[in-house]
Amino acid sequence: MEIAKQKETILYVSFSKRGQYYANDASARYRCIYQAMKNSANGIKSDIIHMSEIKKISLKNYSKIIFHRPRISRKLIKVIKNIYNLGITAEADFDDLLFRPDLAYSSPMVLCNKESLASAKKNARRSKAALLLFHRCHMSTTELIKAAKEIHPQCLYYFTPNQIPSFEKPVQNNSIKDRFNNKIIRYFPGTANHTSNFKAIESALENWIKKNSDTKLHIIGDIEISPTLENLGRVSTTKKLPYNELSQYIDSSWITIAPLLKNPFNNCKSALKFWESAALGVPVVASQNPDFDRYFCDGLKLFNSQDEFELALKTLSNKKQYHQASLSALQASENAYFYCPDDIVKKFDSDTSIRSFNKLNTRKENHHRYKKQQKKFKKLIRSPKQFFKDSTLNPFRSSRRKSAT
Numbered sequence: 336m337e338i339a340k341q342k343e344t345i346l347y348v349s350f351s352k353r354g355q356y357y358a359n360d361a362s363a364r365y366r367c368i369y370q371a372m373k374n375s376a377n378g379i380k381s382d383i384i385h386m387s388e389i390k391k392i393s394l395k396n397y398s399k400i401i402f403h404r405p406r407i408s409r410k411l412i413k414v415i416k417n418i419y420n421l422g423i424t425a426e427a428d429f430d431d432l433l434f435r436p437d438l439a440y441s442s443p444m445v446l447c448n449k450e451s452l453a454s455a456k457k458n459a460r461r462s463k464a465a466l467l468l469f470h471r472c473h474m475s476t477t478e479l480i481k482a483a484k485e486i487h488p489q490c491l492y493y494f495t496p497n498q499i500p501s502f503e504k505p506v507q508n509n510s511i512k513d514r515f516n517n518k519i520i521r522y523f524p525g526t527a528n529h530t531s532n533f534k535a536i537e538s539a540l541e542n543w544i545k546k547n548s549d550t551k552l553h554i555i556g557d558i559e560i561s562p563t564l565e566n567l568g569r570v571s572t573t574k575k576l577p578y579n580e581l582s583q584y585i586d587s588s589w590i591t592i593a594p595l596l597k598n599p600f601n602n603c604k605s606a607l608k609f610w611e612s613a614a615l616g617v618p619v620v621a622s623q624n625p626d627f628d629r630y631f632c633d634g635l636k637l638f639n640s641q642d643e644f645e646l647a648l649k650t651l652s653n654k655k656q657y658h659q660a661s662l663s664a665l666q667a668s669e670n671a672y673f674y675c676p677d678d679i680v681k682k683f684d685s686d687t688s689i690r691s692f693n694k695l696n697t698r699k700e701n702h703h704r705y706k707k708q709q710k711k712f713k714k715l716i717r718s719p720k721q722f723f724k725d726s727t728l729n730p731f732r733s734s735r736r737k738s739a740t
Contacts, residue, residue: 345381346397347371347428348389350404357385361525361578365497365607366403366430366475368683372500375679389414399424401473404433407464415468427466430475430497432482432603434462441598443528466490476626478603496626497605499614500675505582507615511661514617515654518549518589523608524556525575532601533558535622536594539641543648544569555584586615590651593621594644606630613668618660620647634664 347367351357358364371381384392386402394400400418405411405427418425432438436459444450466472467487473495474480480492520540524533533554541564544550551569554560555576564570576584585591593608595601606626609619618634621627627637633656636647651657 343379343399344397345371345374345379346392346394346400347381347383348400348402348405349383349385350402350406351385354385354387357383359577362430363403364578365499366428369498369500370401370495372675372679372683373498373673375682376500376673376675386411394418394423395421397423399426401426401428402465402469403428404430404462405465405468406458406461407468408461411465412468424471425469426471426473427469428473428495429462429466429479429483430605432479432600434459434466435482435486435599436460436463438482438599441600443531443600446531446596447528449528475605476603478625482599482603496629497607498671498673499610500680501672502675502677502680504672505586505615507586508583509587511616511658514587514589514661515657517587518547518652519551519553519587520648521584521588521591522552522554522556522594523581523585523591523611524554524558526557529556530558532594532596532622533560535596536592536641536644537561537564539644540564541567543645547652550589553584553588555581581611582615585612585617588612588617589657590618590620590648593619595622595624597622597639607671609635609664610668610671613664614671616661616665618651618657618664620644620651630667630670632663632667634660634662634667636660 347370349357349360349363349367351360351363353360353363358368367383371383374381382392382397386405394414394417400423402411402425415425432441436456439445439455439459440452442450442455442459445452445455463486466483469490471491471493472483472487473493474483475495475497477494480494483490483492522533524530537560540552541561544552544564544567548569551571552564552567553571553573555573557575560570560572565572591608591612595604601622602625604624604626606621606624606629609621609627609630612619613630613634616634618636620636620638623637623639627635636650638644638647651660
């Protein structure tokens with residue numbers, strides 16, 4: 336068995352909308368890059384490529400190919416047929432509830448009016464059709480497995496939770512005492528898709544900040560907040576930042592929050608918001624969620640109502656309980672990390688297929704997007720018909736629509 340395992344070679348295929356810059360996609364980083372690193376650390380050769388570039392490699396070099404967030408297309412069907420003909424194992428990987436058209440109403444994009452329900456159902460049907468092509472599938476949470484079994488019970492499912500390589504573990508620069516004395520509540524929604532989730536505790540936060548003059552709120556992400564909350568004076572917002580810059584803000588937080596509306600989509604989400612903060616000893620106040628239950632400890636306060644949310648903040652306002660919660664969070668986060676040797680880190684950091692872990696490449700991606708948009712607008716001047724035809728094929732069109740709003 337050991338000999339066969341050593342010969343196993345795995346290829347991860349990303350369907351990220353960021354294309355060649357998929358390493359800037361948090362989902363692709365957790366499900367492809369970090370998983371490949373974990374395999375490599377265990378002696379299993381693993382590579383990563385974007386679906387758009389799959390023709391550039393020989394599939395015969397791999398014993399297993401894992402498709403992350405696959406969507407149905409003629410190209411995918413052709414590739415899957417080729418894989419099966421070669422006797423290679425093909426597996427899917429999902430880390431969000433993307434494959435249930437009947438539950439598309441609970442998608443954050445729909446709830447935030449960033450996507451129509453009809454569009455969300457159409458995309459979910461593509462993901463569902465892709466899932467049905469596979470006999471094996473990895474899921475990041477047990478709730479996702481339950482949701483998938485309802486539409487594809489013949490598939491063999493693997494619970495593959497998100498994990499982080501040891502080199503990504505952040506360093507604490509702020510003491511527990513400093514965090515407690517400078518009470519900053521931070522929320523890291525990232526995209527505007529979490530606006531509806533934030534609304535679930537917005538009024539409770541307003542009440543807390545009004546009653547507690549020593550508390551500040553800092554939101555890092557592109558969500559919309561109410562004018563009342565924004566004008567309180569101790570509330571600040573920062574636009575979305577690259578992943579590698581977030582830890583410095585987490586490190587100086589009193590607590591971080593992870594509110595989620597109660598719906599099927601959020602019920603399937605993973606607890607990464609907990610251990611991203613817990614790794615720095617920062618307690619988390621989060622909505623009740625099955626995957627969060629895996630990390631039950633004093634450093635994770637779960638709530639189902641605004642009253643429970645305020646009670647959690649009150650508990651962590653006690654110096655002794657806060658100290659215990661910080662230590663507990665730090666200890667619980669250990670389960671989220673795996674050891675990754677330096678040679679593996681260097682290999683992936685220099686690999687041409689891994690475009691970035693850093694801010695430089697995030698800028699490069701933005702520059703690439705800007706240039707692409709310029710070309711589109713030049714085409715609009717020359718030929719409006721061709722412009723709109725191209726726009727339907729442009730993977731960055733959703734991002735452009737967001738910026739316009």
